Amino acid sequence: MWRYFLRRLGFLLLTLVVTSIIIFLVTRWLPGDVARVILGREAGEAAVAQVREELGLDDPLPVQYVDWVRGFVVGEWGLSYSTRTEILPLVTQRLRNSLMLAVVTLVLAVPLAVGLGVLAGLNEDRWVDSLISVASLSVVGLPEFVTGLILIQVFAFGFGLFPATSLISPDAGFFEALPSLILPAVTAMLVLLAYIARLVRSGVIEELKQPYVRTAALKGLPYRTVVVRHVLRNALLPAVTVLAISIGWLVSGLIVVENVFNYPGMGRLFIFAVDRRDLPLIQALTMVTVLIFAFANLLADMAYALLNPQIRLGE
């Protein structure tokens, strides 16, 4: 297990190095002189040269790269070109919000998706299964802004249960923020739900056909025991992996959902940064996203290994 973990970790570090180089190079080669972007079109040559000098834009590329990586690691993320403020607090603030949203989404999605998937799988081709399939497919067919707007109409304006927009003050605690999290989380969950439920369903159907299920049933174990102890563990394997990987998407890919609810998360910050050509901010956000995706992948691998003795025991 440890060996497996170290190996995965090694791969992860390697990925990080490679992607960071790519990010660095791409932002350097983006058209447009960074100094000009900062100073505006009318700035004189001398001023531009000075800014270039300050930013170290004239150093050789490897030097710039090492500088940049070192800065990133020790938390010197520099100033945003557009807001003229420190990038680090800006990003951590948004990251915190996004993580909260991801957690709430997963808490809602996992039990529901697994429950529906197992129910559908155990009743393959019966009416429960068809109902779940039809319902989840019709939800997944709707784009997030439609489901989001419907939810707002019904629960915010109709019943007044939750706020329609999610203005979370920077120092609000999790529970203070919770009401504003529910609607966006439900919207994001609906995207995941059908997908995960289908995975669980096909996992259950596949495992039920395995000969070991017959062995377990013919031991005389109650049906519930056969399902919970024998079938689920193997059937959930693919879904667990996908869930872990989806963390990355939940944290930094919820651009539409965040926009619908005006949610101050990573996704919207990304759009903002790209809009303004705010290179340091883009770099920082991309690095954070890569880190999160890498971490989610590691989590997925570890979860898979934990559930699968063949890998855990390192054969």
Add this chain to the structure above:
Amino acid sequence: MVNHNGPLLDIDDLTVGYRQGERRLEAVRHVSLRIWPGQSVGIVGESGSGKTTLAMAVMRYLPPEGQILSGTIRFGDREVQDLSDRDMRDLWGGQIALVPQGARSALNPSMRLGDQAAEILRYHRGLSRKAAHEQARASFERVQLGDPERIARAYPHQLSGGMLQRVLIAMALSTEPALLVLDEPTSSLDVTTQAEILKLVRDLIRGEQHTAVLYITHNLSVVAQLCDRVAVMYAGDLVEDAGTRPLYRQPLHPYTRGLLDCVPVLGTTKHEVDLRPIDGQIPGPESRPQGCVFRPRCPLAIDVCETYPPLYDAGEERRSRCHRWEGIRAGELDPAQPVPARERTPPGERAGTALDVKDISVHFFERASLPQRLRGERGTVVRAVDGVSLTLGKGRTLGLVGESGSGKTTLARAIIGLVARTSGTIEFLDMAVPPKLAGRSRDIYSALQVVFQDPTDALNPFIGVGEALRRPVQRLRTEKVDDADQVVAALLESVDLSPSYALRLPDELSGGEKQRVAVARAFAPNPAVLLADEPVSSLDVSVQASLLNLLDQLQTEHGTAILFISHDVAVVGYLADDIAVIYLGELMEVSPASALFDPPYHPYTEALLASVPLLDPDAEQREVQLKGDIPSPSAKPSGCPFHTRCPRFLGDICVEQRPPWREREGGGKRYFCHIAWDDLVRQQERIFRFSETGKEV
């Protein structure tokens, strides 16, 4: 508990069907069978006989589309169909236990074996976690699994197939059930492992006075050695049911007779005995004939057979579903299938060499994984084939016997050129053969043909039979072919298929027919050598017999030399002129077929011969116990490769020094062992003696 004076299991006129669309197909028809406490009953049948459906109906575990259409199953004094699901669960595992086939897939891959064994005790005995685990370990000990602690902690992928099968047996026995159902428990195991499992089951049957056994198998020899009674099934019918001895002595149903005549008996050869295949095929449930199901294939069929025969009571606790059983018992009627018309090849004189394999090795380099490399390990060399030399005489048959992992298939692939050999030479009709198929001339390619185990893989499903045969005829024959269609028709006829088969696709053929097409295709370019890699292993015994006859007949007609590779000593012994025994990539013994069954045997051959179940229930067979499992070819033992398991292990010399080849002047047998010829002869008794005929092998 079953407190009851009658039979333990009483199946009465049972019919089981499967819904298929609108139709209801009967997989088991009008079966009646009783099992008494402590009795062991074998159910024998080929595929499509309904034996597995019967077993699952007894356990009331049919798939959703399966259904008991009529008849009753009583277990003790209760009718199984009437039980509630709850009562049924108390029976399962508690009173009736199943030992399934394919141990690896029959166990949960992500659960420790100790947990899997303990849960049955916790549920049926209400034991605490701790007590259940203790008992589970005790049950492992009972089936002679060494180190039960380790087994209990292990996951299925960490153990060998034979050990897993033991775990399943231990689990089934742990609640002391009244009825143990064994469903082909050795079907995926090697013959030496199978022998150990069978010995275990036999000892358990004899030791348990109260547990009754229902043993489902296709293997007539296994039940002969194991069971008190045998029931034979054919196309859903129970056709005969008798005590084991009387059944094998004098079957009272023509199908049973036919089945027995299809099995090559260990120690007999094609020169002395004919296999008598049963003409035709088992009908599927949708195409059963009127009246007796065996009628289209029966040599005794007469008009009266058009009415469905009852299970006649033939006295002496025997029953037969044949109208003519009395005539058969009185000896007035001969239920045997006709002797196939074939010239018996005289045990051919040696007429030069067709294929000469010299000192061939096939080593694979297995790269180390990243963590292994971090620990400074390099890759390992897998010595799949290690210095094998073989000579195949023109027109003769050389049998190569080995278990899984012996390298026999790799050797075959190296000869065909599908894997490149690492070293050694192959000479073929005095031509040097390059290692890779791509480097070989058309002459070599067309004169060295091959038939594989699985005919489904070998035939392209989109190419019709006629086209599949026409291609090699046109491309590979040396002489010019004017009328390819005519040659194709002749080829089909030579494998006993009608020329109309040319128009069919492989999917429309049965397994046996596909293999015939594969054989026809191999013979299409008139090869000098045919390499047959387990060509009959996936076939039912009656089909197998006809294929063996076919190979022999084609050999006689074409003078083709055959390298016949198999795990089945009886089949190889029957068909081959010479036999080579391979273990861990090296030859252990090379012997003329006639001498293989006489001492001295190489210690591995000895164990192999002692492992083969014999068809004669009264035959005496010596027991030879092997230690452990076959080692991996990547960690081959030093010295003699067999030393880790050898019952005649001599000590350091076997570990440190390579044994010499030993032989007698004048050719004949040679073997690879430190024990000298005379010593070995002195130490070894014959392995088996047959009863009835007094024939001693």
